[in-house]
Amino acid sequence: MISTAVILAAGLGSRIREHSGNHPKGFLLLDRLPIIEHSILTLLELGITKIYLGTGYKQEDYQALAEKYPQLHCVHNPNYEDSGSMYTLYQLKDVVKDDFLLLESDLIYEKKALTALIEHEHDNVILASRLTQSGDEVFIEVDESHHLLNMSKNSAHLHDIFGELVGITKLSYQGFQALTRIVEPRFKTNLQIDYEQGLIQLAKIEEVIVTKENDLVWCEVDDPHHWQRAKTVVFPLIKAREGTAQKIPVERKVLLNPGPATTTDTVKYAQIVPDICPREQDFGTVMEFISSELTKLVGNTEEFTTVLFAGSGTAAVEAILSSVIDDDEVLLIVNNGAYGKRMCQIAEIYQLNYLEFKSPPDQPINLEQLEAYIVAQKVKVSHLAIIHCETTTGLLNQLHEVGTLCKQHEITMIVDAMSSFAAVPIDMKAMNISYLAASSNKNLQGMAGVSFVIADKFALEKTKLNTPRNLYLNLYEQFRSFQETKQMRFTPPVQILYALKQAIIETNWEGIENRYARYSRSWETLISGITGLGLSHLVPVKNHSKIITSIIEPEHPQYNFNEMHDYFYKKGFTIYPGKLDQQNTFRVANIGNIDYRDIGRFIDLLAIYLHGLKGGDSNS
Helix, strand or coil, X not given: CCCEEEEEECCCCHHHHHHHCCCCHHHCEECCEEHHHHHHHHHHHCCCCEEEEEEECEHHHHHHHHHHCCCEEEEECCCHHHCCHHHHHHCCCXXXXXXXXXXXXXXXXXXXXXXXXXXXXXXXXXXXXXXCCCCCCCEEEECCCCEEEEEECCHHHCCCCCEEEEEEEEECHHHHHHHHHHHHHHHHCCCCCCHHHHHHHHCCCCCCEEEEECCCCEEECCCHHHHHHHHHHHHHHHHXXXXXXXXXXXXXXXXXXXXXXXXXXXXXXXCCCXXXXXXXXXXXXXXXXXXXXXXXXXXXXXXXXXXXXXXXXXXXXXXXXXHHCCCCCCEEEEECCHHHHHHHHHHHHCCCCEEEEECCCCCCCCHHHHHHHHHHCCCCCCEEEEECEECCCCEECCHHHHHHHHHHCCCEEEEECCCCCCCCCCCCCCCXXXXXXXXXXXXXXXXXXXXXXXXXXXHHHCCCCCCCCCCCCCHHHHXXXXXXXXXXXXXXXXXXXXXXXXXXXXXXXXXXXXXXXXXXXXXXXXXXXXXXXXXXXXXXXXXXXXXXXXXXXXXXXXXXXXXXXXXXXXXXXXXEECCCCCCCEEEEECCCCCCHHHHHHHHHHHHHHHHHHCCCCCCC
């Protein structure tokens, strides 16, 4: 059992000095404790009884910390300004007498980062994670047996990247002594050796294994960007995950309907907060965070802003259409599914001057025909509204191309991104989008009850003189009030917003591109599975969103969607009926906190169900 740890803490931390002041970067505060003290407390909790600190810059800060914790012992590197981390580790060669955990002082990590190494069967083990894209990463190359081959900050130096170095390693006493013997002669000419370089050399004579934890939340803090990410994403997520781990798990249901989606327990438990009046400044800070972070997912906060509403996604769409189209302006709605049709219904109810361009629900928009339709009108089209991912079928409309068309004809573009936001990458400025509607409960993986409009500030300001058509959904007034008070004009769904804050943190941690890659893998599993069962889907692969799929129903006299729904529901899966008048379909979404393994289980159950239609037993 490992009972010793070594923390390398000699660095100058010059890149983060504006935040750390005259203290080492390990003394940056999170919840009023230095990040190195968080690390020390975790080590002690897991049974570590001796912790050696390899100190350098401001060693007195660490000496003061050692007075607080008798388990700490400081070993100073007198040449810290002119040497690398390996030389600091070398100072402990006559001090450490046991196997130990080796950590960097600027790490923020989940407890399971340590347990993964403590419980690992091998003696010399390096911890890796999935790629974080955080900047300044160290990439790792291994062989087929996960033996260390190489590490580098330059990915081009590696033949294949296995993962990213976390900065936590388990070393045997024998391995450590071999390591010091390897580097000792090199110090005669060069003290600037990092411990990673030493581990690479050690792996040539000793077995050094790399173990990878794909679901590990962690970061290091080398610069202001890292620190901002640590404060807003990594540390809050670690607190939520480790706090939730102590609570009773919530029964997991796999929702394959197109929203609300399956959520994490951390999002569910984020709703359990002390009661607070939504007019308090503290809650205004929560909404300000949400508004800012949602904007950053698709644009910059200087030119764009997010306006929050209590309500389903349709509330956000209705807020845009009823608020930004003035009496003398003309709206063109692209209708190629049930949600384009819904925009037409909204326009009809508000008696807007609108035109309808119909397009097949399973085929890409014919851009030449759309442009010809615009040019042929006797009136100037001022606004164009379009669905990005049509939830009816899964069709992904061509936002960039339509945005270019709108720019050429000086048309303000409105997008319903309900089923694409936070999955399919969107750049509002590059795509010429002025208004975008989405909600909390789909790809954001939050709870239902909050919708929002992300708007170009300049375009939104121009609407303030528009004739008001409603009170609650008046977009400009909701925007103006929030800018002045950091509050919604009317009572917000408090607990849902706390859950949304947590969902945004988790979205930022996973990253939009990684989330879409996860969704895409699930979709590929789905398509492969239904094809193998003799079923087909409506939208061609090249035009598919990879988010929701309309599957053509089986042609069998015993088939009944409601019975199939109930069969899956009893087994923990929820599917959704189709929404096309001229085609019998059912829909499967692959969004939310699920992955390809859940879809694989669904396919297995679907195979059993279809077999039952042919005379077998589908109740097994």
